[in-house]
Amino acid sequence: MRLQLMGLAVAALVSGQAFGETLLMSSWLPPKHPVVANIIQPWIDAVEKESNGDLKVRILPKALGAPPAHFDLAKDGVAALTYGVHGYQPGRFQLTSVAEMPFLGDSAEVTSVAYWRIHQKHLAAAKEHEGVKLLGLMTHGPGVILNAVRPVNSVADLDGLKMRVGGGVVSEVAKGLGATPMLASATKNYEMLSSGVADGTLLPTESVKSFKLTKLIKHATTLPGGLYNTSFFLVMNEAKFEGLSEANQQALERASGENFARIAGRGWDAADAAGLTAMQAEGVEILSASEAMVAQVKAITDPIEAAWVAKVAESGVDGAQAMADLRAEIAALSP
Numbered sequence: 045m046r047l048q049l050m051g052l053a054v055a056a057l058v059s060g061q062a063f064g065e066t067l068l069m070s071s072w073l074p075p076k077h078p079v080v081a082n083i084i085q086p087w088i089d090a091v092e093k094e095s096n097g098d099l100k101v102r103i104l105p106k107a108l109g110a111p112p113a114h115f116d117l118a119k120d121g122v123a124a125l126t127y128g129v130h131g132y133q134p135g136r137f138q139l140t141s142v143a144e145m146p147f148l149g150d151s152a153e154v155t156s157v158a159y160w161r162i163h164q165k166h167l168a169a170a171k172e173h174e175g176v177k178l179l180g181l182m183t184h185g186p187g188v189i190l191n192a193v194r195p196v197n198s199v200a201d202l203d204g205l206k207m208r209v210g211g212g213v214v215s216e217v218a219k220g221l222g223a224t225p226m227l228a229s230a231t232k233n234y235e236m237l238s239s240g241v242a243d244g245t246l247l248p249t250e251s252v253k254s255f256k257l258t259k260l261i262k263h264a265t266t267l268p269g270g271l272y273n274t275s276f277f278l279v280m281n282e283a284k285f286e287g288l289s290e291a292n293q294q295a296l297e298r299a300s301g302e303n304f305a306r307i308a309g310r311g312w313d314a315a316d317a318a319g320l321t322a323m324q325a326e327g328v329e330i331l332s333a334s335e336a337m338v339a340q341v342k343a344i345t346d347p348i349e350a351a352w353v354a355k356v357a358e359s360g361v362d363g364a365q366a367m368a369d370l371r372a373e374i375a376a377l378s379p
Contacts, residue, residue, distance in 0.1 A: 064098040065292055067284065070108040070123035072231065077254050078318075082311030083182070084127065087278075087304050095295035099288070101125060111229040115279060119175040124284045130275045131212025132229060139167045139359065140275040141352050142366050143183050144213035146345045147269035147338075149374045152248075152316070153309025155273060156182040158373035160305040166366040170359045173277065177285040179296065180278035180304030184248045185316040186270025187214065190257070191244025192237065195329060196265040199340045208236050208245040213348060214272040218246060220344045233257060246272065250315035253322040264323060267333045267341065278304060 073079050080103070088101040109117050114128035115136075130137040131144070143159040160181050168178075189196050196202055203222040209215050211227050218225040226242055230251060236242040237260040244261070245251075248270075252258055278300070285293065323330060333341070353363035 064095075064100060065288060066100045066102055067124040067280070069101055069103045069125035069127075070114060070117050071103050071127070072107040072109075072111045072114060072229075075103070078250055078311055078315035079127070082315060083308045086307050086311065087180075087299060090299040090303065090307065091296060094299045095292050099292040099295055111231065115176070115277065118279045118281050121281045121283060123281070125179075125278070125280050127276060127278045129210055129212075129229070130277060131210050131214070134211050134215070134227070137172055137212075137275075138352075138356055139163075139170055139172050139361060140181075140277075141213050142167065142363070142370055143181070143275045144273045145349050145352075145367070146217060146272055146341065147267070148183075148186075148273055148371070149269055149378065150186055151309065151378065152183055152185040152312030153306060154374055154377045156305040156309035156312075157302055158370055158377055159183055159275070160302050161373055162366055162370045164301075165369065166361060170361055172359075173279065175282065176279040177282050178277065179280055179300040180308070182276045182278075182305055182308035182312070183273045184276070184312050185250060186248060186266070187246050187272040187274070188249055189244070189265040189267075189271060190247055190252065190261045190263070192260055192262045193243045195263045195331060197331060197334070198337050199344065205243045206241070208233055208242040210246075210274055212274065213352075214246050214274065216348045217272050217345055220348065221341065230255065234260070237261070248312070248316055249319035249323060250312060251319065252328070253319040254315065258322050258326040258328065261323070261328055264328055264330045265333055265337075266330065267338060271341065276308075 071080055091099055091101055108123050111128060112132035114126040117123045118126040130140040142162065149155045163181055191205055193205060194201060199221050205223045206226055207218050207223045208228050209218050209225045210230060215225045215227060228236060233245050233255045234257060237245065237257060252261055356363040
């Protein structure tokens with residue numbers, strides 16, 4: 045038996061099929077969702093390429109927990125790798141709201157890359173992701189007002205609408221605009237809208253197609269730079285990272301960070317374009333917010349940013365400078 049096993053090992057080495065290392069990832073979105081198909085999978089391909097095939101990532105066939113549990117699944121070692129939304133655990137992450145403020149940008153690639161750079165410059169030292177190896181950050185595209193009740197031409201039109209939100213800054217934005225925020229993960233959108241529990245939802249255009257909402261949404265209102273944004277993480281269990289070979293650690297680092305942000309942003313932007321096309325094909329009424337409405341939203345939401353700046357000062361972070369640098373980075377990266 046020993047000779048047989050040795051023979052198999054030699055054969056594998058001769059054929060270039062070394063055993064390598066494999067990491068297991070828990071994913072709470074279906075395989076065809078753009079986050080998995082257009083972001084996570086291309087990143088997995090980059091990891092394998094950077095490691096010359098020695099490091100592989102395998103997505104488990106079933107999530108190991110609900111979407112809000114995924115940060116801790118990695119922290120506790122239940123899964124080697126996870127991704128998720130910071131806002132799904134209200135109050136736990138404060139600094140990541142830097143990338144969730146209104147009117148940041150129209151391209152997820154630009155905002156994601158800028159976000160990573162500003163996180164490394166201003167936020168990383170505060171160790172808000174302590175307990176995991178932070179591999180990447182991203183934002184989706186500009187948030188849109190979507191509903192099945194009426195056109196939204198002004199802030200007054202949002203009054204009383206029950207809007208599904210994903211948590212984080214968007215909850216405060218919805219409340220400030222007079223809507224009733226209903227915190228739930230994006231996977232709950234179809235159920236909440238089809239049952240009438242929610243009147244609408246705040247999402248990027250990508251999600252209308254991804255979650256099959258085209259027949260449930262009747263009206264959409266876009267704002268320049270987005271009504272809000274959402275911060276996502278890609279994390280790894282620290283012990284599992286430390287257990288990798290040095291070469292594979294370095295390969296993982298090269299595939300991640302700003303490289304992941306760029307991959308992710310491109311994936312989101314492509315999915316947003318597809319979502320917009322699907323909305324138009326279904327006859328969803330798509331409005332562009334007027335200058336008057338934009339001014340109304342800005343006046344209502346500026347205090348949210350000011351409150352965040354005051355809050356993060358407790359962590360030793362200059363929030364005003366972080367926001368200024370983020371906007372400058374986005375402007376510099378924008379076409």
